[in-house]
Amino acid sequence: MQVREWDPAAAPAEGLKALLRAANLAVAADVPEDPPWRPDSFREYLSVTMPDERRVSWLALDGDDLLGYVSILLVGDVAVLELLVRPDVRRTGVGTALLGAAATRARAEGYGSIGVEVIGDTPAGDFFEAQGFRCAFVEMRNLLDLSTVDWTQLATMAESVGSGYRLEYHPGGPAESILDEYAKAKATMRLNPAYDLELRPSSYDSERLRASLATLHARGLKPYVVLAVHEPSGTVAGLTEVVVPAQRPTRADQYDTVVVQAHRGYGLGRALKARMLSELRAAEPQLLDVQTWNAVGAKAVTRINDELGFRPNREWREYEADVDEVLRRLGAPADQAP
Ligand SMILES: CC(C)(COP(=O)(O)OP(=O)(O)OC[C@H]1O[C@@H](n2cnc3c(N)ncnc32)[C@H](O)[C@@H]1OP(=O)(O)O)[C@@H](O)C(=O)NCCC(=O)NCCS
The missing domain is CATH 3.40.630.30 (Gcn5-related N-acetyltransferase (GNAT))
Structure with a gap:
């Protein structure tokens, strides 16, 4: 497996298609009540940011086979993470490898902490707790089925x-x-x-x-x-x-x-x-x-x-961690003073 930096703005259409497929497999496995992603404006969704923000992305690949995706949005003083591993290859270290790439870059960019939104009752809570993240805030996601209004x-x-x-x-x-x-x-x-x-x-x-x-x-x-x-x-x-x-x-x-x-x-x-x-x-x-x-x-x-008529559906949990602590747990070498 290889983790490679990836630019969705310039990427060939096949990469975007593979990511969309992986994202929809994850939706079906983790949040089956949610609609699947469509390809419309998917490239722009992944690549456009506010003028004072930057997003850096990576793919985990086995040859041409896309196993997972991670990005960090560099905003304010927090690097906000999005992480996704295809359900059939989970628990094999792909998520950990992607997190390692993102945390290494966050530190290199001078960011001290990483934040992530985790959907309740999915494996992500256990994953981030195993990586040293702590839950900082909990919200409830509510759904309104318009046919009931x-x-x-x-x-x-x-x-x-x-x-x-x-x-x-x-x-x-x-x-x-x-x-x-x-x-x-x-x-x-x-x-x-x-x-x-x-x-x-x-x-x-x-x-x-x-x-x-x-x-x-x-x-x-x-x-x-x-x-x-x-x-x-x-x-x-x-x-x-x-x-x-x-x-x-x-x-x-x-x-x-x-x-x-x-x-x-x-x-x-x-x-x-x-x-x-x-x-x-x-x-x-x-x-x-x-x-x-x-x-x-x-x-x-x-x-x-x-x-x-909104009904509580799932917790949305915000986790955060110190970048150094994440990297220490991953066994990354200590930061080098410039
Ligand atoms: C969260 C996610 C990225 C983890 O990816 P992964 O490749 O399976 O993670 P790893 O194999 O590197 O797991 C590392 C450790 O995390 C913990 N962990 C991961 N999944 C777990 C689970 N389902 N139950 C308990 N612990 C788990 C374990 O300690 C695991 O180590 P182990 O397998 O040696 O026991 C993956 O489940 C996923 O894509 N979820 C959906 C997307 C998502 O919610 N992303 C987060 C918000 S953006």
């Missing part, structure tokens, strides 16, 4: 907002005219200590938000936004964001839902999410379900998700 009741929920507020629907992302206000509302999430380690990208100023939207589009991820405007002040009181990936167009990802502290208690959270679902039904008729994540124990959002 009572659309009439949902329409009523979408209209139930306190007076002085209106909801706005922005397919493609928030309009340019509202970006500053939008970024301010998102920044309030930073004040919530229960929020996660931010392994998923979030954007808190209008310039970064603009870059983030461009990156989403370039990766084949179509954003949708519904926001609540506080009419007397013209400020953004709340927002919810969904992305429909070209690679998995039947499953929408509902990312952030935020209601600014001063505007809580007016039904905005529920109305935002309800309005989003009815817009998605019209805009993306192929959608079968929507997934969303919330911190375990986050009562308000859990209640809203429950009312809308």
Whole structure:
């Protein structure tokens, strides 16, 4: 077996096809309730990053046979890992070899820690614990099967907002005219200590938000936004964001839902999410379900998700480790001072 650095932006189509096949075998083995990946914009999904981020990728190969894949996204002060080994060759050291390549590069790039999102009830938890990672944060992934939604009741929920507020629907992302206000509302999430380690990208100023939207589009991820405007002040009181990936167009990802502290208690959270679902039904008729994540124990959002028909599905666990500790366990030589 050989671990080779791989550039998905320039790679021949066969490599991408083999990776897509391996990823779908892993989905079927580990998360059978999830839809398979499609080839649409798969290359862009793997290769495009935010302007200030970089992703480095490797393949594990046996001759031409693709056994596994790893990448690190170099962002902030954490290297965020994605790792995948084809189910029929697991427990033979492929994952360990790929992790070794990624951790060695992370150290060479000056990164002190590695983070990874692990799906609950899959072998990955045992793997990362065996490699010295610790679980830093647990979220619950919730799924809403759209065939179970009572659309009439949902329409009523979408209209139930306190007076002085209106909801706005922005397919493609928030309009340019509202970006500053939008970024301010998102920044309030930073004040919530229960929020996660931010392994998923979030954007808190209008310039970064603009870059983030461009990156989403370039990766084949179509954003949708519904926001609540506080009419007397013209400020953004709340927002919810969904992305429909070209690679998995039947499953929408509902990312952030935020209601600014001063505007809580007016039904905005529920109305935002309800309005989003009815817009998605019209805009993306192929959608079968929507997934969303919330911190375990986050009562308000859990209640809203429950009312809308979301059902808890699996834990999403964020693990982290010191790069040096990972390499030490792998028996890599100690870092050489430059
Ligand atoms: C996690 C994953 C990458 C591990 O790959 P792998 O090639 O099987 O891992 P290795 O053979 O190098 O395993 C190294 C050690 O991890 C532990 N481990 C791995 N899988 C395990 C399992 N199913 N149960 C218990 N321990 C396990 C063991 O200690 C193992 O050593 P051993 O086989 O000598 O006992 C693989 O299961 C996978 O692709 N999972 C799906 C994708 C995923 O969830 N990725 C992580 C998030 S991006």
